[in-house]
Amino acid sequence: MTERTTDGSQEAAVLAPYRLHAHKPEVSARRARAFGSWYYAEHVLRSMTSYRWTLLASSVGTPVMYLFAMGVGLATLVDRNAGEAFGGVSYLAFIAPALLASATMMTAATEFTYPVMDGFKWRRVYYGPHASPLTPGQIVNGHVLAVTVRLTATTLVYFLIVALFGASPSATGIAAVPVAVLSGLAFGLPLLAYAASIEEDRGQFALVMRFLVTPLFLFSGTFFPLDTLPVFLRWIGWISPLWHGTELGRALTYGQDLPAWLAAVHVLYLLVLAVVGLRLARSVYTRRLGK
Amino acid sequence: MPTPPAGPPVISAHQLSKHYADFKAVDGISFEVPAGESFGLLGPNGAGKSTTMRMIGGVSQRTSGQLTIMGLDPQEHGPEVRAHLGVVPQQDNLDEELRVRDNLIVYGRYFGLPLSYLRPKADELLEFAQLTDKAGAKVDALSGGMKRRLTIARSLINEPKILLLDEPTTGLDPQARHILWDRLFRLKESGVTLILTTHYMDEAEQLCDRLVVVDKGRIMAEGSPAQLIREHSTREVLELRFGSERNTTVAAELQGIGERLEPLPDRVLIYAHDGEAALEQVIARGLRPLTSLVRRSSLEDVFLRLTGRSLVD
Numbered sequence: 001m002t003e004r005t006t007d008g009s010q011e012a013a014v015l016a017p018y019r020l021h022a023h024k025p026e027v028s029a030r031r032a033r034a035f036g037s038w039y040y041a042e043h044v045l046r047s048m049t050s051y052r053w054t055l056l057a058s059s060v061g062t063p064v065m066y067l068f069a070m071g072v073g074l075a076t077l078v079d080r081n082a083g084e085a086f087g088g089v090s091y092l093a094f095i096a097p098a099l100l101a102s103a104t105m106m107t108a109a110t111e112f113t114y115p116v117m118d119g120f121k122w123r124r125v126y127y128g129p130h131a132s133p134l135t136p137g138q139i140v141n142g143h144v145l146a147v148t149v150r151l152t153a154t155t156l157v158y159f160l161i162v163a164l165f166g167a168s169p170s171a172t173g174i175a176a177v178p179v180a181v182l183s184g185l186a187f188g189l190p191l192l193a194y195a196a197s198i199e200e201d202r203g204q205f206a207l208v209m210r211f212l213v214t215p216l217f218l219f220s221g222t223f224f225p226l227d228t229l230p231v232f233l234r235w236i237g238w239i240s241p242l243w244h245g246t247e248l249g250r251a252l253t254y255g256q257d258l259p260a261w262l263a264a265v266h267v268l269y270l271l272v273l274a275v276v277g278l279r280l281a282r283s284v285y286t287r288r289l290g291k
Numbered sequence: 292m293p294t295p296p297a298g299p300p301v302i303s304a305h306q307l308s309k310h311y312a313d314f315k316a317v318d319g320i321s322f323e324v325p326a327g328e329s330f331g332l333l334g335p336n337g338a339g340k341s342t343t344m345r346m347i348g349g350v351s352q353r354t355s356g357q358l359t360i361m362g363l364d365p366q367e368h369g370p371e372v373r374a375h376l377g378v379v380p381q382q383d384n385l386d387e388e389l390r391v392r393d394n395l396i397v398y399g400r401y402f403g404l405p406l407s408y409l410r411p412k413a414d415e416l417l418e419f420a421q422l423t424d425k426a427g428a429k430v431d432a433l434s435g436g437m438k439r440r441l442t443i444a445r446s447l448i449n450e451p452k453i454l455l456l457d458e459p460t461t462g463l464d465p466q467a468r469h470i471l472w473d474r475l476f477r478l479k480e481s482g483v484t485l486i487l488t489t490h491y492m493d494e495a496e497q498l499c500d501r502l503v504v505v506d507k508g509r510i511m512a513e514g515s516p517a518q519l520i521r522e523h524s525t526r527e528v529l530e531l532r533f534g535s536e537r538n539t540t541v542a543a544e545l546q547g548i549g550e551r552l553e554p555l556p557d558r559v560l561i562y563a564h565d566g567e568a569a570l571e572q573v574i575a576r577g578l579r580p581l582t583s584l585v586r587r588s589s590l591e592d593v594f595l596r597l598t599g600r601s602l603v604d
Binding site: 035135 | 389
């Protein structure tokens with residue numbers, strides 16, 4: 001690589017770096033105050049599009065793989081022997097909403113861990129917008145918005161595939177998409193606050209994947225109803241956003257019985273986790289960036 | 292010598308302090324910067340330069356004192372203050388997942404600038420930063436000097452009247468530094484106020500109309516580079532090397548030559564109006580240095596005089 005030195009032809013351009021006219025700083029500040037979160041979300045989404053094919057492949061590939069393995073392979077055995085254990089629906093229909101919610105949990109687990117470390121430490125991506133009119137709170141909001149867009153898109157694709165497999169017989173099935181996104185955020189936002197508080201990467205994220213994500217994936221009533229577990233293990237499901245999301249999803253996709261009060265508890269639990277997580281994350285970001 | 296342009300201050304700091312639990316990073320510094328001036332903070336690592344820059348940049352809260360940028364307190368009007376600024380941080384924080392040109396566009400969006408402005412503006416700035424042929428490249432593929440120029444281009448996307456540069460050329464090779472200095476000089480010529488920190492005296496001499504020498508969070512001296520040298524050092528310096536064993540012992544025998552003597556581990560500095568004359572005196576005393584060098588005084592000497600230490604450890 002050779003560094004070019006200035007020659008005459010470039011003179012005009014370099015001597016007038018301010019030929020165009022940006023709007024006044026007051027306008028920048030006003031717009032940033034109003035739309036800053038969206039501006040940062042725009043940035044994150046743009047970064048995501050640089051690996052869009054990987055994202056698309058994984059958001060189509062993963063569900064197809066799971067649906068074939070569990071919903072077709074395993075289901076032939078299960079359906080033959082289960083009787084009424086799965087509420088009278090096919091095993092595929094039983095696990096489809098759970099897979100939908102697990103997918104958002106796993107995506108959230110990726111998006112709210114390593115990129116956060118990248119923002120604060122590895123490539124210090126957050127410090128660019130932090131020097132602009134944006135506030136730390138808007139950086140958090142923007143990141144969360146972008147991930148919400150990604151979760152929604154992925155879940156929508158997942159749902160369409162599930163529907164193609166005939167695993168969402170109810171007309172309300174599509175509402176399982178926002179529910180799954182909410183449960184992903186209920187899991188992801190507290191994790192975001194934790195990730196932002198980590199100063200030194202000592203493999204904490206790998207531990208989160210192994211000892212949090214995996215057990216929640218297995219024991220949240222995903223592959224079998226929670227009440228088939230021994231009582232002393234059921235608490236895992238009760239605290240797991242995945243279980244709450246899955247239970248709501250089952251009511252929506254195939255009409256599993258769900259009293260209104262319990263539905264309200266599920267939604268409320270997910271909302272509280274998400275809101276508390278977001279608030280914590282905002283305060284951690286503000287403290288850490290403003291040091 | 293460039294004369295500092297007069298005008299109302301765009302930046303004004305009074306008794307500005309930033310204390311952490313265990314130390315005082317910035318300890319009561321005061322200065323004013325008029326519009327269009329190129330103002331430097333010169334000091335060693337850990338002097339409090341970056342902390343001061345972060346407070347001016349409206350991203351770090353002060354412990355006490357007053358600070359205004361364009362008449363605004365950055366603690367109360369953070370977004371408004373930051374909208375006025377262009378910032379080149381000490382460590383590059385470009386988005387390596389985006390291409391070179393997209394880094395500029397994405398950054399401009401933070402200021403609410405429309406794409407119709409940003410697209411041509413990005414091209415113009417790439418031209419300014421001599422990166423036009425890298426527009427579509429990945430940031431990873433750029434050399435250190437190119438990344439630095441891209442960071443500077445990025446800081447100009449909102450056409451700021453004030454540019455904050457925190458050690459803009461640290462870690463670059465001499466050629467890359469000269470290209471960068473040239474770009475910064477052009478900005479200065481077009482009326483942009485430059486605030487820069489550096490621990491390179493040559494950088495300070497090249498770019499600063501006026502500077503403050505900072506050490507341990509305090510201002511040790513203030514003035515133009517030439518003024519500081521005049522006030523705190525002699526016209527010339529004679530550098531003598533007698534070999535690392537003998538430098539300090541021979542110092543006693545050099546007493547009385549020049550105006551001041553500074554024995555360092557690797558050499559002895561004699562501050563004198565006429566370096567050659569001082570060297571003749573040394574020879575006349577029967578001393579035979581291994582090497583001798585007569586040079587003009589620099590900011591390095593000013594710093595050594597003021598703090599007893601050198602700038603780059």
